[in-house]
Amino acid sequence: MTLLPSPQQLRYLIALAESRHFGRAAQACSVTQSTLSAGLLALERQLDTSILDRDAGRHVVFTPLGLELVERARTALSALEAVSEAVLAAREPMGGPLRMGVIPTIGPFLLPRLMPALRRAFPRLKLYLREDTTANLAARLNANRLDLLLLAVPCECPGAEAMPVARDAFVVALPPDHRLAGEEQISPAALSTERLLLLEDGHCLRDQALAVCGLLAGDGTGEQDGFAATSLHTLVQMVANGLGITLLPRLAVAAGIVEGTGLVLRPLAGAGAWRTLGLVWRQNAPRASDYRALGAHLVDTCREALQ
Amino acid sequence: MTLLPSPQQLRYLIALAESRHFGRAAQACSVTQSTLSAGLLALERQLDTSILDRDAGRHVVFTPLGLELVERARTALSALEAVSEAVLAAREPMGGPLRMGVIPTIGPFLLPRLMPALRRAFPRLKLYLREDTTANLAARLNANRLDLLLLAVPCECPGAEAMPVARDAFVVALPPDHRLAGEEQISPAALSTERLLLLEDGHCLRDQALAVCGLLAGDGTGEQDGFAATSLHTLVQMVANGLGITLLPRLAVAAGIVEGTGLVLRPLAGAGAWRTLGLVWRQNAPRASDYRALGAHLVDTCREALQ
DNA sequence: ACTGTTCGATCGATAAAACCGATGACCTTG
DNA sequence: CAAGGTCATCGGTTTTATCGATCGAACAGT
Incomplete structure (x- = not known):
């Protein structure tokens, strides 16, 4: 041997x-x-x-x-x-420390609702959180420095198991004086000719929004003057200042991200576009059954959060 | 910690x-x-x-x-x-011991050709062989008691990587005095009403042959008097004795399994049915690149073996 | 019920190893 | 060239793994 x-x-x-x-x-x-x-x-x-x-x-x-x-x-x-x-895991189901990673376009809008619900459902759970981009979270999951990811699926993560938990539709956000603001709904085709503001590169929401508009991701695609936002909140402020329009996930809207800005929200025409929120963990993770139970609660929380 | x-x-x-x-x-x-x-x-x-x-x-x-x-x-x-x-693996590519499992409906017909070719191509390779059913081989692969499997893909083997290497068509074998022996080709539908002889349960070839005939696998399906063969060679002898007809993989036919029996071979009508031969190994196997190289040689050997 | 056998747990002794603190050799930088 | 920093080495100590022998419980045959 x-x-x-x-x-x-x-x-x-x-x-x-x-x-x-x-x-x-x-x-x-x-x-x-x-x-x-x-x-x-x-x-x-x-x-x-x-x-x-x-x-x-x-x-x-x-x-x-x-x-x-x-x-x-x-x-x-x-x-x-x-x-x-x-x-x-066998001694204490849903107990002990759980290191969860979450992307910035989900965390601030879902966690405030999720955490109290989880504390109620699993009082012994110790949840450590880390907010980062999908790529960085995936690297940490593989390096065994995170146990669970909450992000948009599918994601490139070999050796991992995913569980979709909710469908999060995209909504168009425009300044009230925008020429499209009068429309009942806005077609994706109309978006591609607008000044579309997006998050900076590295955020998966950026690529998803571009895909909705039928554009390919690439250097500077969809940027105005090479300027991109670093968070959805700053993005909203830029739109409110008339720099352009943007797509927001319904999750952020439902959390009140545009409140007080006077922005107008319009649905996308057609079948609509959405991202799928999901949990991801390593295959063979000892607490996989815990993660699934947590995912089941997440389904409920998302339904409420998306009204 | x-x-x-x-x-x-x-x-x-x-x-x-x-x-x-x-x-x-x-x-x-x-x-x-x-x-x-x-x-x-x-x-x-x-x-x-x-x-x-x-x-x-x-x-x-x-x-x-x-x-x-x-x-x-x-x-x-x-x-x-x-x-x-x-x-x-890094020190000596394609060197050292390699424990390969192979199913009984491939081994006797392909290995006699494969082994000399491999010895020529990879003189330092030490190949240990084990012949067993797909299920047993898969269990041994997972238990790290085998490194590589040569069988019909796809196969139920979580955490494994597969590489298809050849397409092996099914051929109908009948006694010369059989009423279907006069046909140029035989339709799958005609098979299902015949006395179809098969390998005993546990051989994947059995299930594949049943699928070709549009039958579901189950207790005793396709058996005559509850009797099933234990190897393709005995199966051929039973057909030669007029007990029924059977399906043989072209690989076995090309290796001369019916020689001297007087059996008649007929192709299946239509698009034809086949099984896919392939290699399977554990994901993350250190010698995965060796296995792929071996698979490339296997593609050639199979092409020759299937004429 | 008695008895021999088999099996896993325990004990004391010993050899191996993991680790520490101090020191040495070497490279880099100012 | 001197100083600081970095990794390798060495001697001594503690910890750990292993062995051989033995113990006690469970079982089988008489």
Whole structure:
């Protein structure tokens, strides 16, 4: 039987990959630098390969194989942690810490409603939140630094399981004096010729809104003077200032994002366009059944939030 | 940070689950019984849970949670082994041992051609073979006791990646004095009223043949007097004895399975039915690129084997 | 009921390893 | 060239894994 790397060695490896600094990596692992150094040397000796390029000056440089090993170490360590966590999950369903990631176009509008409902339904749940873009959240989910994502599905996330929870329609928001403000509803085709304001690149809502207008995402598509908003709230302010029009998710509208701005809201003509909100977690996550139960509650909360 | 189970402890757990006997499990791990016993007790203590039901007489009985932990331990250990194996795979592409499973309706007809070709292309490859049904092979793939499967895809195998390599058409085989033997080609509908002989339950070819005839798989479907064949060779002998007709994969026919039997072969009318041969391996398998290269060779071999 | 056997748990001793603190060698920077 | 920072190495200590021997309970055959 081949000699296996120890979990500790893998921790050292991952910590070093994240900080690229022996001392800080050691600190993250709560050991001394000498211990971490020796542990990594032992790992290289056991695997009979070189993980670090030690001829590369004083910077920590990984060999190509070393980088692959880091990735595999991550999944291996996640699998090990899943063993421990399965015990906790079985002992106390819907208890303990849950690290959830949420995108900025959902969080501020849904969480204020969701949190009280969850606290009522699952009093023992400790929910840690992180707001970030889909790509960053997905990376953290894979690195086992988040347990659950609340975002627009489908999303590129290999090895993950998704559960759709709600359909969130897009609504056109315009200044009251806009020439389209008199229309009952607005056709998607009409949008593509307007000055369409969008969130900056990286927000999935941006790409979805562009898709609704029949435009392809790309550098600066749909931007006015190269200017894009950093949040839906600033986006609304820009529209209120007459800089253009935009698409808002019904979820944000229902949460009152346009209140006091005087903006006019109009539905999209036709079958309408929407995004699908959903939960995403790692396959084989020990608490997957918890996540599904949470998703069931989320379905209710979304129905209420979307009136 | 939570205390993680050690790889050794997981090995003990898995070995015990497989043998349900402390002494033999210890032997499988090359340790003494006392070591394994202490290791498992330490694991239960660390996880603060009970894995074994020790009030259940002298038999080894796992708790429900214990069984789940065994499953998770398997995946965790596989992930750990993947780290080590990635090193070997990088050091020597297409070298070292490869444990391949193959179904009985492919192996005897393709391997005689495949093996010499592989030996020529990859001289350093050490290929271990196991012939079994799809279900058993899939179980062994998941348990990390096989690396690669050669079978009919798609197959139920979660967490696996598949690569189709060839299309293998079905051919009707009949006795020369059969009333359908005079036809140029035979329609699938005509088959369903014939005395159709098939492999016994568990062979995927059986279900595929039934599907071709528009029949659903079920208890005894398509059996004559409750009698089913255990291999394609015996099946051919039964047809030659006038007990009925059957469907054979072109692969077996091309390998000469009906030679000397006097059986008549007729194509199926219409678009024709076929099975897809393919390779399957675990996602994240360190040698996945090797498997794809092997699959590319397999495409050639199959083309030749199917003439 | 008695008895020998089998099986898993426990104990004491020993060898291996993980870890720490201090130190050394080397590179980089001012 | 000197100073600071960074990783590797070394000696000593603590912890852990393992073994061999033994114990006690459950079971089977008489």
